[in-house]
Amino acid sequence: MSDPVTTATSDNPAVIPVQAGPGVNPQGPTQERAASLWSDARRELIRNPIFLASVSFILIVSSMAILPSMWTSKNPRDCDIKFAKLSPSAEHWFGTNVLGCDYYSHAIYGARPSLSIALIATTGVTLIGVVLGMLAGFFGGWVDTLISRIIDMIYSLPFLLGALVILGVLRQSDLLHSDQWWPPVLVVAIVLIILGWVGVARIMRGSVLSAKNLDYVLAAKSLGASNSRLMFRHILPNAIAPVVVVATISLGGYIGAEATLTFLGAGLQPPAVSWGTMIAGNIDYFNEYKYLVLIPCGLLVPTVLSFILAGDALRDALDPKLR
């Protein structure tokens, strides 16, 4: 989120209003806060150790996904059954799996599909949700009725069941068994988008409903502003904050969703390597070789947690009522 407010607030001793309407006590008018929302949030966030820790962890995991070769020189597909099920050692930091592949390189390369799915799904969910939620909230009437009914229908479908059914149908297609890493990733992400946009759309619709009757929107309307100007210049910038928070938290959620679907056999399939396939593929050996399951879990859980904590910190920073 670009933020022009910071520069303006920092060095302006001249005029800061004290009055905020009759009866309001002078503990800093709330309007002031709403206005410098993002700059205030930024100042709050860089002082929040939990936020900093989780963002650092997210950055580390992201670097694994973008540049795995920076972390390991081994190829995850370079397996030798002779070296199967080796315990962690100097040669194989995380040992090897049942097929004799280096498990450390698997863990590194497994980050990419997991994070890609989460990123694509979140982007898609946010875009579709924001646009449809905005249209429903702004225009109301039959547009709202139509979109809201679709939202209700998708909501009434249990998320996991829906995803399992769709992916089960798609199992027949080649896409899920491609040699390249991205076609199955895309398929899983699209399924998550189809089922996930409704949450964002609901939040956005609520935000827009409360924003569209604000005085400054009416002022622009009385000047004769077009609908697109009202939506993009006046309503969107003031209604987007809750969506940003939800998007951050849902990044973590979709990483978990990928792992869940894969574990249930509906998501990515071997030879694709993701944290989900690592857990799913090795659960049978849990009793003898616990590390084969614990290592991918040990990456998955902190990653999901980091996104959730970062989202929470963002929510606290953006919600003026908590401050």
Next chain:
Amino acid sequence: MTDVVLETRDLVKYFPLTRGILLKKKIGDVKAVDGINIQLARGETLGVVGESGCGKSTLAKLLVGLEKPTSGSIVVRGKDISKLSGEATRKARRNIQLVMQDPYTSLNPRMTVGDIVAEPFQIHPDVAPKGAIRGRVQELIDLVGLNPDHINRYPHQFSGGQRQRIGIARALALKPEIILCDEPVSALDVSIQAQVMNLLDELQRELGLSYIFIAHDLSVVRHIADRVAVMYLGKIVEIGSDIQIYEQPTHPYTQALLSAVPVPDPTLRGHRDQIVLQGDVPSPANPPSGCRFRTRCWKAQEICATQEPLLEIRQKSAHPSACHFAEVRDVIHATQ
């Protein structure tokens, strides 16, 4: 009347009351504005006063085009703007601009002051060439008494009074002839109120503006208005010059309203002619028959329930008054 810039003819706005979600059934109307006729001359200030629920805010929304009238017309410079559509409406709207009540919510917190004042030019690109906008914005900000160097600041960096000035600058951008002020000073502190009222006064003299000044504060309206209309339940009950309304009110509602205004003079305590009204304003969805004020009026007779009093000059009222028993009673100067 000379040089009329704005006129409304039998302006009506009903909001339908519906029941049911899928099959909406109309069960009645909220008669927010019910047959308003006003005329506004060039350079004149018309005050509109009344209590909450009297329809003055709906009237404001109708005049600036935020609501469409149910029937009747709004004529600006001889053109009925309520019947126009599309681009023609947008052009016609330029001539009548709005200053809102709450300076804290009427400015977009994410836009700089420069962007806020420049927005009218962007919405109406034919008014000023792109290159000239910045200069015009600075002129406007200077005109309302703010520092033109501050155009890159955000609204929250200004006080309430300063924000109201920004709102006024935005309203002046398209060089309108008519400014509709909807409670422009009621959210401000007393020491700031006077500053904004004086600014409005100066701008009127310099630019020859006409104001419609909607307010619940009768003292403020008295200070700024040339003529005053008193509204009750969607209708004008009395209209006249400020002397006529304040010193020779003939409608019982106007008299009650005036007598209720506290006067900052303790020596008048207990000596003023105070009319205490009973009960509350009836619902505009179901207004009383005949005269709408009769349920709270001490003069009410049978005729008031059966025959609606017209807003007209009467035997004992030199200016239009909608009361069968209109009679002058100077409540603000009377002492007992």
Next chain:
Amino acid sequence: MSDVSVDMSPSLAGVKMTAPLLEVEELKVEFRTRAGIAKAINGVSFEVNSGETLAILGESGCGKSVTAQAIMGILDTPPGYITGGQIRYRGVDLLKRTDEERRLVRANKIAMIFQDALSALNPVFTVGFQLAELFRKHRGMSRADGKKRAVELLDLVKIPAARQRVSDFPHQFSGGMRQRVMIAMSLALDPELLIADEPTTALDVTVQAQIMSLLAELQRERQMGMILITHDMGVVADVADRINIMYAGRIVEKAPVYDIYAKPSHPYTKALLESIPRVDLKGQQLNVIRGLPPNLTRIPAGCAFNPRCRYVRDACKVDPIPPLYEIKPGISSACHFWKEVRGDD
């Protein structure tokens, strides 16, 4: 019914009925915000006695509402902190007592009514239930007796058809009626002191007149002390006995109501009176107070009003802050040049 009610309000050790009803002495409150420490109240002293109405008048941000919150113990902490001073009820400093003792005094002796009655009443209970609850909790009455008292109270505040309306919910009342309900609630436990914080600001003029005359009447009948907090010089002129004018967290002028309007002794009071339009005057020239109230995190040195003052001299711009000079008994002004302001020689 009322004779059955037992006064369960416990006696507070040290209470002297001869002492003034409420004394506030050198009260200091600050708000610790991100933008710095806002000094909302900087040494405010006043007293209220039974049967009199004291108005605290000032613009938003002057500290008048914070003063009321500090007295009632409903100051938002954090960010607000009482950093000094005393609040004495009948000679007992409440700030030095336990939370429990303070709570009891505030429940039984001091009541407050707010500007916004709708948010001060609980929307999910009928007003009758909320009133009866008070009697059950504090007076140990039965449900039926509580309800009877509730009807009596609604009658007292002149709500028509009180017997029926007692089972209505707050949203079913109009703004003025709701304010009456809140007055009824505040009077339920027979307080000795009533604090009214902008009680009529949200109401229409005709309703405002009804509510103010009701408040004045009840105050007279019950010989309560009343603190009226407002920004409206018109309302004050009608009901107050004495007025304290506040500016930037200090009292700048104290005087009986007639003296303040006839002969203000502080430049701020004088300017305020000249800047309000009057309904009974035509063509009056409004005098503008230039500038803005100060930011409470950066109150100017010397007199806080000096940047906006017509009478300003060099002495006003430096500390010490002008003390409250006593001009006559009952009249004082925090202006070095009060003689000039009053036009005395």
